[in-house]
Amino acid sequence: MPVVFVAASKLPTPFAQFTMHGFLDEATGREHVVLSLGDFADGSPVLGRLHSECLTGDALFSQRCDCGSQLEAALQAIAREGRGVLLYLRQEGRGIGLLNKIRAYELQDGGADTVEANERLGFAADLRDYSICLPMLQHLGVKSLRLMTNNPRKVKALTDMGIVVAERVPLHTGHNPHNKLYLATKASKLDHMMGNEHQGEVDRA
């Protein structure tokens, strides 16, 4: 079942006035949002981010992860450039949902790491499906991205679906004493690139 465009509006933020595009994934009933800025008609690579929903980090100031800080840094970078897209994907908890993420956090409070906690709950480490991004990018006319991420799986998923990832822009921000183990586990078990491998890194303004 397709992911269909529903409506678009202005979204003023402290960083820029974005256009907000709403999409419905008819297979899951999930409602996704894309924020866009500028014009993509010339086909040149667009600064972009696939941001997975994290209610605790994005809205509730959690320091267990780096999501809120990455969201803000990505929107700031797009605003600075005057052109870009942020796909806000409703794949909370790497796809297991909010309540299961809280269950996973409970296990982590008892000593498990982020991957072990998922496995103890009977889930794979990462259940996200990025195929939903293609109809959203096609709707916006985006064929090539400069992708802000540390996650090589996102680069591979986009490339496999025919989107050009012209550049990976690391997004290292929001590190604190509470998410040290979380970030280390992402590097060791989920292949995230946590070093400063690249000069075009996005820093928080």
Ligand SMILES: Nc1nc2c(ncn2[C@@H]2O[C@H](COP(=O)(O)OP(=O)(O)OP(=O)(O)O)[C@@H](O)[C@H]2O)c(=O)[nH]1
């Ligand atoms: N299951 C589970 N999900 C988590 C946990 N901590 C954060 N998340 C979710 O992980 C998703 C963010 O994924 P990350 O692995 O932090 O980062 P990423 O999006 O893969 O990679 P970047 O593009 O580099 O940020 C969000 O959906 C969060 O809700 C956790 O301990 N357990």
Ligand SMILES: [Zn+2]
């Ligand atoms: Zn988070």
